[in-house]
Structure formats: C-alpha cells, structure tokens
Amino acid sequence: xxxxxxxxxxxxxxxxxxxxxxxxxxxxxxxxxxxxxxxxxxxxxxxxxxxxxxxxxxxxxxxxxxxxxxxxxxxxxxxxxxxxxxxxxxxxxxxxxxxxxxxxxxxxxxxxxxxxxxxxxxxxxxxxxxxxxxxxxxxxxxxxxxxxxxxxxxxxxxxxxxxxxxxxxxxxxxxxxxxxxxxxxxxxxxxxxxxxxxxxxxxxxxxxxxxxxxxxxxxxxxxxxxxxxxxxxxxxxxxxxxxxxxxxxxxxxxxxxxxxxxxxxxxxx
Amino acid sequence: xxxxxxxxxxxxxxxxxxxxxxxxxxxxxxxxxxxxxxxxxxxxxxxxxxxxxxxxxxxxxxxxxxxxxxxxxxxxxxxxxxxxxxxxxxxxxxxxxxxxxxxxxxxxxxxxxxxxxxxxxxxxxxxxxxxxxxxxxxxxxxxxxxxxxxxxxxxxxxxxxxxxxxxxxxxxxxxxxxxxxxxxxxxxxxxxxxxxxxxxxxxxxxxxxxxxxxxxxxxxxxxxxxxxxxxxxxxxxxxxxxxxxxxxxxxxxxxxxxxxxxxxxxxxxxxxxx
Numbered sequence: 001x002x003x004x005x006x007x008x009x010x011x012x013x014x015x016x017x018x019x020x021x022x023x024x025x026x027x028x029x030x031x032x033x034x035x036x037x038x039x040x041x042x043x044x045x046x047x048x049x050x051x052x053x054x055x056x057x058x059x060x061x062x063x064x065x066x067x068x069x070x071x072x073x074x075x076x077x078x079x080x081x082x083x084x085x086x087x088x089x090x091x092x093x094x095x096x097x098x099x100x101x102x103x104x105x106x107x108x109x110x111x112x113x114x115x116x117x118x119x120x121x122x123x124x125x126x127x128x129x130x131x132x133x134x135x136x137x138x139x140x141x142x143x144x145x146x147x148x149x150x151x152x153x154x155x156x157x158x159x160x161x162x163x164x165x166x167x168x169x170x171x172x173x174x175x176x177x178x179x180x181x182x183x184x185x186x187x188x189x190x191x192x193x194x195x196x197x198x199x200x201x202x203x204x205x206x207x208x209x210x211x212x213x214x215x216x217x218x219x220x221x222x223x224x225x226x227x228x229x230x231x232x233x234x235x236x237x238x239x240x241x242x243x244x245x246x247x248x249x250x251x252x253x254x255x256x257x258x259x260x261x262x263x264x265x266x267x268x269x
Numbered sequence: 270x271x272x273x274x275x276x277x278x279x280x281x282x283x284x285x286x287x288x289x290x291x292x293x294x295x296x297x298x299x300x301x302x303x304x305x306x307x308x309x310x311x312x313x314x315x316x317x318x319x320x321x322x323x324x325x326x327x328x329x330x331x332x333x334x335x336x337x338x339x340x341x342x343x344x345x346x347x348x349x350x351x352x353x354x355x356x357x358x359x360x361x362x363x364x365x366x367x368x369x370x371x372x373x374x375x376x377x378x379x380x381x382x383x384x385x386x387x388x389x390x391x392x393x394x395x396x397x398x399x400x401x402x403x404x405x406x407x408x409x410x411x412x413x414x415x416x417x418x419x420x421x422x423x424x425x426x427x428x429x430x431x432x433x434x435x436x437x438x439x440x441x442x443x444x445x446x447x448x449x450x451x452x453x454x455x456x457x458x459x460x461x462x463x464x465x466x467x468x469x470x471x472x473x474x475x476x477x478x479x480x481x482x483x484x485x486x487x488x489x490x491x492x493x494x495x496x497x498x499x500x501x502x503x504x505x506x507x508x509x510x511x512x513x514x515x516x517x518x519x520x521x522x523x524x525x526x527x528x529x530x531x532x533x534x535x536x537x538x539x540x541x542x543x
Contacts, residue, residue, distance in 0.1 A: 030323075032323045084349055087348075087385055091384025
C-alpha cells in the first residue's frame, strides 16, 4: 500500500490460500488517519474482504470493527499494520490488549505484515529513528531479532544500527525501503523487493565489532514488462491520498506463521 | 507528590472543561480566551496535544484557527508525527506556558503519553508553573479518574491523579456517562468528584477548586460524593464568561493592543477575530 509497494502487497496476498481473503488493517501508528484507511480500502477491497480496526473512534461507532477485537482478528487471513509512530502504536495496543491478541492471532496462523512501524513491532527489539536521536524500542517479540528499517534513507542509519548491535542490542535485520522480509515461524523464508536494487542485511555482533552480511533479495518485478525500474515512475503510478504519516516509508515486512508452531525456534543466521 | 525546590503550589493551575473550546465551540472563544488569561506570560507559548484524537488534522486546524491570531505562540505536539517536531519533547513541554489537551480517547491518550514519557514531563511542567488545560478526555486525565467511552460503552478509567477526585464530562451532551459515574461513586469504585456540562470549566489552583466558569448560559456543574453509601449531590452555579469578564490578569491595556497588532502583522494575518 506504500509508494511503489503494490508488488509487496501482491506478494503478501500470494501467501494466503483463500480466494477472497479476509484482510484487516490496523492504522494505529498513524493515529487512525482517515486518508490512510481510505487508501487501504481502495487498494484491498476489490480483491479482499477488507476491514479496519480503529482504536480512536470506538465511541463514535466509526471504529471499523464493532465486534470483539479478538474474535474479528482471529478470523482474518491477513492483518496489515500501517506505518507511523511505533512507540505510540505499541502504547495504544497494550492499553487495549491488542498485543496479546496479535500474538495469539499469529500463533493461530493469521499472516501479519506491515511497513515501517508495521515491521518493527513484530521484533523483540527495534531501532526507532522517528524523532531525534535513534533509540531502541521493545516490540512484541514474535521474531527474536532486532530490526532496522529505512536502512538506505539516511546515511547515518547504518552506523547507528551497528553501534546499537555492538552495544548489546540483539542481532537482527536491516532493511532498505522497498524490501520485505518474509518469516515463516521465526525463520527467514525469503526477502523480496519492489525495487531492482533493494537490499537487506543480517547484522550481528562478533567480538568487539559487528558483522553485516547481505541477505539474498528477490526482485518481484523481474517478470513485469511494463514496469520501468525507476522509483519515481513507480511512485507516480500509485494512488496517493494525501500526506499519510507513512508516506515515504515504503518498507514492508511479511511475518508469516504457519500453523500453531511455537514462537521460539532456532535462528537461521 | 514532591514539590521541586522553588515551585509554589499556588502557582500550579489546571483548567478542566466538560466540553467546549475551539474543537467544540468554533464560534465561541470565551473558554479559550479564559485559558490564555491564565498565563502571566505576555505572549504565552500554547502547546496543543491532540493525542486523544490520534492527532487529527481537523483538531490541529481548529487549534490554529482559534489561536493563530491571538496574542500567543501556538504550537501543536503530535506524538504520531514526531518527525514534524524538531525539538526534544522535554524542551517543547517544559518550555510551554500553557499545555492544552484535546478530546478523544482517554485510554489511548494516557497509554500514548506514558509510552513517550509525557506523563512525567507534564507533571514536571505543572509543578514548574505551566498551566494545564483541556476538555473531555483532556480534562479527565488530570484527575484520579474519569468516565471514558474509549472502548465504546462508558466505563471508569484511572487518570494521572494530579487532582483529587473524579471527573465526568459532557454531562448534558452525552448523558449516558452520568449514570455510570454516579453508580461508580456510590459503590466506591470512584472517588467523589464533579460532573460538567459542555461549556463549563473548573479552575484548580494547586489541588483546590478556585473558580467554575462557563461559556454558555444554562450550562451547569455538580459535585457528587458518596456519604455512607448515599449520593450527596450539590448543584454548582458557574460564572458566565462574557463581555464583563476581565480575564485573570484584568483588562487589556493599549500596549497589549499594540503588541497584538504587531503580532498579527508579523504572522501575515490580515483579519482575525482578535
């Protein structure tokens, strides 16, 4: 749903078995921004049973889902978490018990995905550089790694992530804009990109230093004929609905759990 | 709570509105002007926190529409779009003369403030003499508890506890809160407190209620306590704000009028309500 992110959306939809999958959007990280919700429906309602869950409009009857959150989320094929501020989002989720519900949904086999804040949240630790100096944030911990997104967005980001991992943040994944990591249970199954040059890296401490290893990334547009490999053209072809908080954050991760597997698993580095 | 050295408890002000101000009364500036008058700063720095509504542009625009041409420096702090705020949170909050919290979801408001450490900063600001103001969720949050519809049906919810007692809002506009609050006060779930109609505000100096003001004729307030399992309700008559109101700091003199004109010019605002 992000700029030039339709290939990533197609990829995550391809993981679902249902012919018309049930997809629920959580726009919490944007403060349930209306234009983001509209963009979601525009993108997903043609091919999916789309719904959204708002934590801000529950008193006005315009909060999307009216039934019990858990029942609704457990019945989804895909839960799509929007971008924005990860700290605000996690705070609001915990206040409504959504952190536990999402954990259970994942164990039940619901696919979880999202860009930016919607990626960071699934990891044990994340580097949030949304405001001021970057700082570590504790995520839901479904994936026992750390995560850093927008790795190519700022020149200082790489050095910052290396410094944090060197100082005790757990090993994890750094991901450039347009690239998604696909986890099956807690194991990385694939890394895919909507951009020909998108990269992702495994970053881990080694003695006094930090080792960065490139992850194999598959370009999803390789077979598309009509798609020029320039980000600007790709972005222009996407529906834009105002300045979403997540605009300019075309970072996605797909976290997939197949069946009721336990969360803890060996880490494939 | 501990008083930091030098901070006088009588300089701590909180203004809690049951509803009203720029988001609910776009054509009635009485409560917002009253809020501005609570600061001794000539040109108070007013920081609006739209957190409870998810930082909607509607609230932010209404805030700017109300305060942009008034004698103040209006600024909003969005915890969902922090990239728009260049300065550290500490600096924004502790540098404010007035903090104005908007309405919305009280549960989300408190959770998000806590996630960013804003609860501690607001306490510190209050102790240092920053005026805290707000309506609805942004009013109940300062008390021990309020009645929130954050999850749909009204339910008691703990606040930050800067002020003693409980508060329920929109007593006239959303009457379904009131019975929930009364039942909770009666059975001791909530401490006694105040029920406010839309347009009514309570001004606390330290932890003591100092004034009850209103922007609308007919709007009221009540104090309710449970004594030996029975509710004791006292109707309170607010002072109606209006032309006779001189503001907390008295009348406006020529120098201030002049400053206002300069202020408007500097902001490039042609008209404005003043």
